[in-house]
Amino acid sequence: MRVLSEALELIKAGLAKNQYYKIMNYVYKEAFSDYYMIHFPFYQNDTDDLLQGQKNLTNVCLSLLPSLHDKRVLEVGCGNGVQTLYIKEKYRPSLMVGLDIHEENIKLAESLRDNNGHQNVEFLVSDAQEMAGVESSSFDIIVNIESAMHYPEKDRFFSEIFRILKPGGSYVIADILSKVEHKNIFFRWLERRLDQSYWPLDSYIKGLSRAGLSIDMKKDITSDVLKGFELSSNWFANYTGSGKLRKSLITLFAKIQIAKHKYYLRNFSRYLIFVGKKNSGRQDSINERIIQMGS
Numbered sequence: 001m002r003v004l005s006e007a008l009e010l011i012k013a014g015l016a017k018n019q020y021y022k023i024m025n026y027v028y029k030e031a032f033s034d035y036y037m038i039h040f041p042f043y044q045n046d047t048d049d050l051l052q053g054q055k056n057l058t059n060v061c062l063s064l065l066p067s068l069h070d071k072r073v074l075e076v077g078c079g080n081g082v083q084t085l086y087i088k089e090k091y092r093p094s095l096m097v098g099l100d101i102h103e104e105n106i107k108l109a110e111s112l113r114d115n116n117g118h119q120n121v122e123f124l125v126s127d128a129q130e131m132a133g134v135e136s137s138s139f140d141i142i143v144n145i146e147s148a149m150h151y152p153e154k155d156r157f158f159s160e161i162f163r164i165l166k167p168g169g170s171y172v173i174a175d176i177l178s179k180v181e182h183k184n185i186f187f188r189w190l191e192r193r194l195d196q197s198y199w200p201l202d203s204y205i206k207g208l209s210r211a212g213l214s215i216d217m218k219k220d221i222t223s224d225v226l227k228g229f230e231l232s233s234n235w236f237a238n239y240t241g242s243g244k245l246r247k248s249l250i251t252l253f254a255k256i257q258i259a260k261h262k263y264y265l266r267n268f269s270r271y272l273i274f275v276g277k278k279n280s281g282r283q284d285s286i287n288e289r290i291i292q293m294g295s
């Protein structure tokens, strides 16, 4: 009976935004006795497991930024905080703040921080499109990994980055962008259910520029992420959960999610990293270089 209700939860979660990240946390904890980051893996080695693939993605994004050491760093859309704590430990900012719209994620992040005795790490519940409670010009670096595809009002998010960064401060955004306008009815319905709002590249470039943010680099990592998914058959070798039926359900749920993500990345979307700075003036004209980047 319990397994049946878990099966129903998994099916609902696959189709609903509010449940999705809660269930992902449950799946990680059940499958691996630990919480993992909530983003796609980036391929580096055949032996990488899921968590290592996820760390690779974080490292690739942060390697494009100036050093985080002794800086004030804000992670927007921080999920369960696993990535936030990883950044704090590996990159040694003086202050690390994680912000997410879901209170449940933030409670989990705070408990992981407290259990591991991390200092100078704070979490808050807030919306990326209006980061109430975050002071203007208060951070050196803003990190945003695989969250912005949930923001319908990206212009407001970009303006908030501009407001919150110190002059000359840097940002990295890793996001999934749309590469085709027309999807079939099922995928349009699924995107609405999961609160996904993919922007095409030209809108992204214009939006960042309008907000007064430079784009110093953009990197397409679609093929590295797809290759990361190729290792997914190995991920469940580390399965630690109990019960054969539960294991089958969780494995099936994971396989459906992986197949969906791969199909999307192959057919409808692309995975990009943008890195840039807060310009000294707002409403900068879109310069030649940026127009070329969009082509």
Ligand SMILES: C[S@@+](CC[C@H](N)C(=O)[O-])C[C@H]1O[C@@H](n2cnc3c(N)ncnc32)[C@H](O)[C@@H]1O
Residues within 6 Å of the ligand: 021, 037, 038, 039, 076, 077, 078, 079, 080, 083, 099, 100, 101, 102, 105, 126, 127, 128, 129, 144, 145, 146, 147, 150, 151
């Ligand atoms: C795919 S997860 C990524 C989590 C984390 N960045 C990581 O890489 O592990 C996306 C996260 O974005 C958060 N999110 C969605 N909409 C948001 C919003 N409007 N403001 C802040 N966070 C949001 C979700 O709650 C979720 O935790």
